[in-house]
Amino acid sequence: MIYTQKNPALFIIGLFMLAIWYSADSGLMGPVLEHLASGKSYKYYDELGTLPLYFGLFSVVTGLWHWLGRHREGHLDYYSSTIAGGMLILFITMLVRWFIAPEIEVISISLGEVGNTGKYAHDLFGLNYVVLGIVAGIVIVNVFRVPSWAGNGVRLSRLGLKTGVILLGALYSAAELKNLGGLSVLMIGFFVLGSVGIVLWIGSRRNISHSMGGVLSAGMGVCGVSATVAVAPVVQAKPVEIAYTIGTILLWGVGCMFLFPIIGHLLDMSYVQFGAWAGTGILNSAQVAGAALAFQPDGIETLMVAEIFNITRVLILPVVVLWLAVWYVRKEGADAAQVNVGRVVITKFPVFVIGFILMFALSTTGIFAPASHYQGKYFGNTAELGFNTENLLKTGQIELLKAEAHKVERTDHRDALNRLIENGKIMSIDEGNTILSMIKTAYLSDEANKILNTAHKAVYHTAKKIEVFREWITWLFAFGLVGLGMQITVSSMKQAGGEPAIIGGIVGFIKAALSLIVVILFIGDTV
């Protein structure tokens, strides 16, 4: 069978991308971007100048080959057939990230803040490019259908998420990974195994079949649809049981993806708190990443926390599959030889986690960037370390600080201020922290505090390599999530019902509520 279709679609997508690049580069799009920036500077201008050009050219060339070239059966044909769908997802992601989400933001700001929340609608409801991208995917598959030329590429979107997780491995420090890993093992261990146990217990009380109990407990407990897919053949679930379970999980997952960020913002949760909560409380693993990026669309700190929880879940999956297999065999009295421990562990082991660990190991060698560069921003007060001499304090600023120095009460604060006045810049990380503490204490005037703030910012830099990594990871996740949105059909969600809807509702709610309480009570802003 030849998979690559002779279709001009990819070529046309490429032309559209090039048109975007040309309009942005030539300034034709200036007024539009100015409108979308709503008074600030348009934040995606750099991306507009590169991505649509590179991917546009790639799509035009491959599109011409797809459309007019000859295709033969084989591996090359199969892999090339995924390009059109992949570029369709990328094009949708571009449109949503660069134009649709900013337009929603403009409209939201023009409507004013929501009640007395102090937040605009787009912030409160998480209407950013990630959520809107997933919604766009869901709308496309359910209203227009995925075109046949894009089918293979849409399925490839999983690779985007897996690659994103692998690259994410390069951004953790050893301490972060140790602390987050420990926390996730505790929380996932308690909530996942607890949910599996509760579902099996409720199932036995409500007299549901063992196959339904098995498939439902995996879906509700571990990682949603992925766990259901892994466990259904093991516990010999009936098709109707699979349909009920997957429908319920998809419905819950999509609902949680919208609801969790709203609750997170209303409760002013930190990145760590929200990542831990989403990673534990959301039934379906795809929506964990979606909710994390929806909560923090312009950074990946929340995603980094949530993905550690996701990885812990997926590592627990083979254990749960084994547990349920043994449980089912015992309950049904089936042939015990069916459970092949080695086979289950090998076939269910998530290979991409090895990639994640490898990237982490490589990053600890300093191959990507020095260790200090990973902590969000790094300290540097010399030109070699990225300090711009134009940021030295000006005479007027120094005079103002001198004039207000008498207001400073604490000795360490006074020393740090004197050193700043003396050198025109912050000289060490400790002094930087002391200056920050002074700003918070607010015993200087607003203007003096502004000068201190500028001086602090001037010595903290984001490493270029790390910034690029973060950008790539954001794009890979956005790409993967839009593609996964294109695989969520309303017809499968509509199957939510029966016992899974009742039990799933109870367990899903308990898990989300309890994990929220635990996170609020025991987890702080950092780990």
Add this chain to the structure above:
Amino acid sequence: MFQHILLASHGTEGAIAAETMALRVCAANGRIDHLIVVPEFWQGMTGDDWLNNGITRDRFRDYLDSALRQDIEQHCKRINQKMSDRGLACRHVVLSGKPEQAVLRQAGTQTYDLVVIGSPRPDGKLGLRSAMLTKKLICTLKTAVLIAPHPEQNT
């Protein structure tokens, strides 16, 4: 009595009522084409799974495929029994897609005297959601349609 009937049935209570109705109105030497629709939502059953590897996903698809096939075989066996008891000829047709479209597609392939389908289940009754009896179906079919009442439907 009708000579050539298209019976859409997939084993639910409403569909079994349609089977009974079809047998009742079929001529002694008549023929029934039994249409089974595998609804399109099964294609989306791997949903947004992204954590599993290809082996696990393939195993799930194969498992689901064989489970659905087994259901269909059992259903056909039951219909065959009913038909042979009445001495009627029966042919099974399996189509996948949206149920209404599948009925329209099959009805367009041959000349039928009658199409027999079941009623939607009453509200609150559990079952998979995949409507066959739609306004579009009724308005588009060029053959007489007999809708068997659901056994639990209050008259």
